[in-house]
Amino acid sequence: MNSLPTPPTSASILVVDDEPDLRTLYELTLLREGYRVETAGSVQDAAQLLLSRRFDVMISDMRLPDGTGMELLLQLREQARPERCIVMTAYGSAENAVDALRAGAFDYLTKPVDLRQFRQVVASAIQGIGAVPTPGVAPSMAVDAANSRPLQGDAALKALVGESPAMQGVKQRIAKVAKGMAPVLVHGESGTGKELVARALHACSQRADGPLVAVNCGAIPENLLEAEFFGARKGSYTGATQDRPGYFQAAQGGTLFLDEIGDLPLAMQAKLLRAIQERKIRSLGSTQEEAVDVRIVSATHRDLAAQVQAGQFRQDLFYRLNVIEIALPALRERRGDLPDLCRALLAKLAHESGLHTPELDETSLAQIAQLELPGNVRELENVLHRAIALGDEGPLRLPPSMESCEATLSNQPSSSTLAPKPPQAATADTPAELPQDLQAWLDEKERNILVQALQDNGFNRTATATRLGISLRQIRYRIERLGIDLPSEGNKHHGDNA
Numbered sequence: 001m002n003s004l005p006t007p008p009t010s011a012s013i014l015v016v017d018d019e020p021d022l023r024t025l026y027e028l029t030l031l032r033e034g035y036r037v038e039t040a041g042s043v044q045d046a047a048q049l050l051l052s053r054r055f056d057v058m059i060s061d062m063r064l065p066d067g068t069g070m071e072l073l074l075q076l077r078e079q080a081r082p083e084r085c086i087v088m089t090a091y092g093s094a095e096n097a098v099d100a101l102r103a104g105a106f107d108y109l110t111k112p113v114d115l116r117q118f119r120q121v122v123a124s125a126i127q128g129i130g131a132v133p134t135p136g137v138a139p140s141m142a143v144d145a146a147n148s149r150p151l152q153g154d155a156a157l158k159a160l161v162g163e164s165p166a167m168q169g170v171k172q173r174i175a176k177v178a179k180g181m182a183p184v185l186v187h188g189e190s191g192t193g194k195e196l197v198a199r200a201l202h203a204c205s206q207r208a209d210g211p212l213v214a215v216n217c218g219a220i221p222e223n224l225l226e227a228e229f230f231g232a233r234k235g236s237y238t239g240a241t242q243d244r245p246g247y248f249q250a251a252q253g254g255t256l257f258l259d260e261i262g263d264l265p266l267a268m269q270a271k272l273l274r275a276i277q278e279r280k281i282r283s284l285g286s287t288q289e290e291a292v293d294v295r296i297v298s299a300t301h302r303d304l305a306a307q308v309q310a311g312q313f314r315q316d317l318f319y320r321l322n323v324i325e326i327a328l329p330a331l332r333e334r335r336g337d338l339p340d341l342c343r344a345l346l347a348k349l350a351h352e353s354g355l356h357t358p359e360l361d362e363t364s365l366a367q368i369a370q371l372e373l374p375g376n377v378r379e380l381e382n383v384l385h386r387a388i389a390l391g392d393e394g395p396l397r398l399p400p401s402m403e404s405c406e407a408t409l410s411n412q413p414s415s416s417t418l419a420p421k422p423p424q425a426a427t428a429d430t431p432a433e434l435p436q437d438l439q440a441w442l443d444e445k446e447r448n449i450l451v452q453a454l455q456d457n458g459f460n461r462t463a464t465a466t467r468l469g470i471s472l473r474q475i476r477y478r479i480e481r482l483g484i485d486l487p488s489e490g491n492k493h494h495g496d497n498a
Contacts, residue, residue: 013036014038025115160197161337246281257299
């Protein structure tokens with residue numbers, strides 16, 4: 001063990017590695033950055049140093065003569081110590097890195113270590129020290145000492161409306177994992193608010209001052225994926241008249257949110273895996289790689305494990321993305337949050353439309369409680385938007401002409417019809433057997449309705465949106481998501497200002 005003195009105001013770092021040459025290399029690299037450094041060659045030596053003092057960051061090799069770096073990491077966690085831990089693993093030992101991140105490591109490095117990346121990761125860990133709340137203070141309520149104001153994480157967590165046990169668990173998990181660099185996979189049905197979770201993770205992290213770049217993986221044409229993700233150099237393809245950064249460059253120093261990650265084709269999955277593992281990308285048309293410093297948060301409504309079994313998703317990429325999982329409950333699993341959700345959505349919609357927020361009384365809540373809302377919070381917002389647009393002054397009332405409301409209410413059993421109903425014959429809307437892929441079945445039904453409504457309104461999107469009680473932006477999104485081909489402008493009826 002050895003140490004070299006540097007100014008007492010600098011951060012202190014413990015380096016644990018059994019190879020003397022590497023210890024010296026790491027030590028000199030960190031000393032040049034102005035840090036105070038101590039080194040150890042074994043688990044026992046490191047444990048003795050940890051008993052006698054505290055550090056800001058510990059950097060440990062995974063394989064040591066008398067144990068593993070994981071033992072030191074677990075010791076830090078069990079003692080609730082403040083040190084952020086960076087682990088170093090041999091090239092190809094992805095399982096070790098994933099295990100360490102799940103155990104609470106801040107980040108990992110792959111040997112042989114790139115010194116530029118080494119300095120970058122250590123600096124990120126040091127900068128994150130100030131964002132760690134004191135014991136007993138929730139991360140969302142930590143205070144910025146320089147400005148004496150709450151950090152952004154508080155507002156971001158409040159955007160996740162609901163006090164049900166399920167939502168409390170989601171918020172607690174966000175607060176717990178936000179400070180690290182471990183990739184997070186957010187799983188939940190469509191409309192449950194996966195992007196809100198990603199924004200809360202970013203806002204509660206030490207990267208909150210950096211960019212959050214949200215990408216819908218399913219909305220990018222396959223032939224443009226590589227250029228969109230990694231950027232393109234001038235002349236790399238027809239129409240590339242200048243250098244163009246990709247999503248990874250745009251998210252440098254921040255968070256990259258990959259929504260609907262399950263829609264990525266296999267070829268792009270392989271390239272994304274390399275970017276995550278190596279933290280380097282190569283722009284289209286470039287011969288040089290560049291280092292990137294981003295945290296990956298991904299989301300999907302699909303069962304990725306099932307896709308792995310079916311050969312539709314890479315197993316190694318799944319393990320890289322699914323280090324930390326956050327499962328969002330469906331709205332039917334937290335019906336008690338409906339009143340708070342309705343109030344929050346009504347205030348938002350009234351603000352956007354410039355209208356007065358309608359009163360939410362017992363009758364309106366009872367009407368809403370009757371709805372099944374398979375589209376979750378997004379569908380609830382659409383229902384409320386329609387009610388505001390078509391309603392009169394006074395308390396909120398759902399229009400009786402609302403098809404979804406009528407269909408749901410007609411299916412509710414009355415006190416005199418509690419006996420099980422006999423099986424119904426299959427119709428166009430009720431399949432003879434339960435669908436194997438519910439989302440695909442629902443998408444097909446939605447597509448048929450939209451196509452019929454567009455035809456009835458001469459493919460005028462504005463008129464169609466009004467007829468269906470949704471916004472113009474929502475119908476544009478649905479047309480794109482469902483792949484509906486519209487006639488050319490010359491064949492459309494006049495009046496479509498979309």
